[in-house]
Amino acid sequence: MKTADWKDTSVGKIVAENFAAAKVFKKYGIDFCCHGETQLHEACAALKMDVEEVIQALQHQDSDGKGAIPFASWPLDLLMDYILKIHHRGIRSRGPELMELLEKVERVHGEAHPELRELKTLVSESLQDLEMHLQKEENVLFPYLYELYAAQQQGQRMEPMHCGTIANPIRVMKMEHEGEGNRYLHIIELTRHFSVPQDGCASYRLLMQELEAFVDALFEHIHLENNLLFPRFEEIERKIVF
Incomplete structure (x- = not known):
């Protein structure tokens, strides 16, 4: 480092x-x-x-740490492509699969492990909220960020975003990130860091593996936006938006 x-x-x-x-x-x-x-x-x-x-x-x-992806060195349009095509698509494809597996495990083990019912509710609510969040990024924020990046690369000036400044939608995105982060920190505690009980079957083990992978990807998604994408675009906006 x-x-x-x-x-x-x-x-x-x-x-x-x-x-x-x-x-x-x-x-x-x-x-x-x-x-x-x-x-x-x-x-x-x-x-x-x-x-x-x-x-x-x-x-x-x-x-x-050889082989770690050098996200910080990527151009911003590539970073957005990665977020959209890896993380947004990943949530939409893996989320329903995770929910289906969770429902299966809860049906079998829910009586002995009532925490699975709460887990099912939390994941279900999260997937609904995440879909709304992704749509806001795809339909409101990211299209303008792509234009902002192109203008910066071409040495051009840009008119302000229709909502005044990108800081406004970014503030909303970060608030929603924090809400999801807190929800999944609770899930980590609820599952005892994705541990499998002694009576857990193969499906239970698979559920914990898939849930942990989903959480890791979500936290990477939030990190890329909060700590790389958003601050760098706010800096660009200050320089080229009139």
Whole structure:
């Protein structure tokens, strides 16, 4: 990583510079997506953990982090393409599959594990809210961001967005990100970090694997927007929008 002093660096910036750090923060329960502006020492203090231990883990991960996707070096239009074609499509394809599997497991194990009923409700509500969120990005925010990027590349000026500034829809997107982040942090606690009970069948194990993968992808999605895409476009807007 390029950052010299991780203690006083935001966790979002640390992950932005090297996405391999996300694995470390996941292990320690550090929220790098919805609260990426929090400095590392503050995040560790809030969780009552030793910041030096986390830094050592980051250093180890940094040395072994070959193959991590260099999102921070990507042009913004490519980053948006990735978000739309990997994350938005992924939510819409994997979400219903996850829900179908969850309903199957809840029918079999719901009596012995009543937390599955709450889990089913949380995931169902999330998928509904996420669909509305994705539509807002696709129909309102991202089309203007593509135009803004093209204008910046061509050295042109842009008229303001119809809602005045991109800061307004971005604020809404970040609020919705935080709501989803909090929901899935609760899901992580509810499932005891995606653990499978002793009486869990193969479908139960598959459910926890798929749920964890879905959450990891969602947190990557939020991180890419909150810590990379949105701040860089706000900077562009300040320079070329009249």
